Amino acid sequence: MLGGSLLASTANHLASDVSAPFRGSGNTLLASAIDGAFPGRYGNSVSFGLDAGTAVGGLALGGIATARSVFTPLTVAESGSGKFLGQGFNPAQAEYLAMPYPLTGKGHHSFITQAMGRKYNLPKWVVDNPLNVLKPNGISRGDFYELHYKVDPYFFNANFPTAIGGSWRGSSLGLEKYGTAGRIWYSIPTSLKVTVGGAGAAEGAGAYYYFGGRK
Amino acid sequence: MTEQATFATFDSDLPDDSEFSDAGDIVIPGGRGLSEVLTQAFERQGFNVLEWNQYEFYGWQTTLELSGQKCWILLQGGRPWLLIAENRSGILSWIHKTGDAFRETLLAIDTALKDEDRIKNVSWFSRAEYEKGSQVGSARP
Numbered sequence: 001m002l003g004g005s006l007l008a009s010t011a012n013h014l015a016s017d018v019s020a021p022f023r024g025s026g027n028t029l030l031a032s033a034i035d036g037a038f039p040g041r042y043g044n045s046v047s048f049g050l051d052a053g054t055a056v057g058g059l060a061l062g063g064i065a066t067a068r069s070v071f072t073p074l075t076v077a078e079s080g081s082g083k084f085l086g087q088g089f090n091p092a093q094a095e096y097l098a099m100p101y102p103l104t105g106k107g108h109h110s111f112i113t114q115a116m117g118r119k120y121n122l123p124k125w126v127v128d129n130p131l132n133v134l135k136p137n138g139i140s141r142g143d144f145y146e147l148h149y150k151v152d153p154y155f156f157n158a159n160f161p162t163a164i165g166g167s168w169r170g171s172s173l174g175l176e177k178y179g180t181a182g183r184i185w186y187s188i189p190t191s192l193k194v195t196v197g198g199a200g201a202a203e204g205a206g207a208y209y210y211f212g213g214r215k
Numbered sequence: 216m217t218e219q220a221t222f223a224t225f226d227s228d229l230p231d232d233s234e235f236s237d238a239g240d241i242v243i244p245g246g247r248g249l250s251e252v253l254t255q256a257f258e259r260q261g262f263n264v265l266e267w268n269q270y271e272f273y274g275w276q277t278t279l280e281l282s283g284q285k286c287w288i289l290l291q292g293g294r295p296w297l298l299i300a301e302n303r304s305g306i307l308s309w310i311h312k313t314g315d316a317f318r319e320t321l322l323a324i325d326t327a328l329k330d331e332d333r334i335k336n337v338s339w340f341s342r343a344e345y346e347k348g349s350q351v352g353s354a355r356p
Contacts, residue, residue: 099239141240156345157293158273159233159245167293171348 084142087173092164097142146170150178218341220356221321224295225328225337227252233292245292246275253290253298256331260323278303279320286320295336297345300324300356321356 084094116122139147148155149170158168229252233245250267254277257264263280270276274291289299302317328337338352 096239101240152271154289154299155271155273155291156297157291158241159231159292159294161233161235161239162231169293169348171346174348177346 090166093160093166093168094142096160096164097140097145097168099141101139101141101144142168146173146175149175150182153177218343219318219321220339220341220344220353221300222340222342222345222352223298223300223324223328223337223356224340224345224352225298226295226335227333228335229333231292241272244269244273244275246290246296249296250275250277250290252331252333253288253327256327256334257324259330260327262323262327279324281320281323282316284316284320286317286324288324295338298324298328318356325356 081091081094081098084097085091087094089097136144136147145158145168156170160166160168227249229249231245232243232248233241234243236242247267254264254267257279261281265278265280267275267277270289270291274289276287276289279286279288283304285303285305287301287303289301291297291299300321302320304317325337325339328334338354339356340349340352344352
């Protein structure tokens with residue numbers, strides 16, 4: 001966890017430094033392209049941009065796209081039980097879903113599943129590493145279920161505690177699972193995006209500086 | 216070509232044995248007790264049932280073996296319960312067209328479920344049907 005926080009903190013600094021050279025006019029096209037590629041996820045996020053002449057290739061684009069995802073909450077905490085009441089849950093169920101998804105929650109294992117960990121006797125720190133587990137900070141339980149439903153081809157239902165009763169069923173809410181590309185993208189844990197995005201952005205900034213940004 | 220129904224839903228009078236942490240998150244998903252009932256039901260149909268393992272935070276998985284066929288099973292809670300079956304017989308079996316053999320496996324699973332007294336209202340769906348939220352499935356896979 002400490003490593004993850006440190007990583008995130010480092011990436012924050014890195015991104016704020018990196019974003020500066022990319023600020024400029026006439027740069028909304030790229031941002032729009034990124035938003036278009038990942039609809040509904042990046043609106044109202046930190047604004048990055050490029051002057052047309054300062055594009056430094058796909059690597060920078062990758063870095064920026066990733067940075068946009070890193071610094072935009074994956075799921076805005078619409079929280080409050082109102083959203084879940086609106087989905088047809090009773091008040092107790094809605095309140096349960098509106099609770100923050102706890103840090104003790106298992107999250108979604110993106111690359112190394114728990115079953116793989118058992119099969120190959122992998123240590124817990126590998127399987128549960130923040131780079132492998134999707135568990136966005138500040139997300140509500142209900143929003144986490146929705147995210148998990150979309151990225152995990154096998155997750156459909158979850159029971160509420162017996163005292164509350166009933167169960168959560170993604171398909172009843174009209175949710176749709178992502179296709180392969182979306183599943184891969186959205187199931188990548190934030191920590192991993194920070195790592196890769198930080199490296200990509202740093203490389204992009206270096207290239208910008210080298211190819212003419214240093215005037 | 217219609218998609219094979221590999222999702223079975225059913226009711227059971229077994230109590231929900233999910234375990235939750237103090238914070239309210241699922242630690243052990245419901246179905247551990249049911250998995251033992253299913254093991255007996257599958258074995259009565261001649262399946263070799265491998266050990267059940269917890270799958271992520273929401274289910275229980277095992278593999279069934281019958282006549283050289285392997286079928287991965289994922290059981291998850293909800294009301295009704297959901298059982299997902301997937302052909303895991305491997306590429307060699309796939310080359311030898313195991314579609315019919317897999318269907319035979321599914322039929323044996325169906326029989327196992329329906330012969331078990333603690334399981335009721337078995338219904339089968341294709342993945343697409345289930346994802347769309349269909350409420351009415353087929354009687355057979």
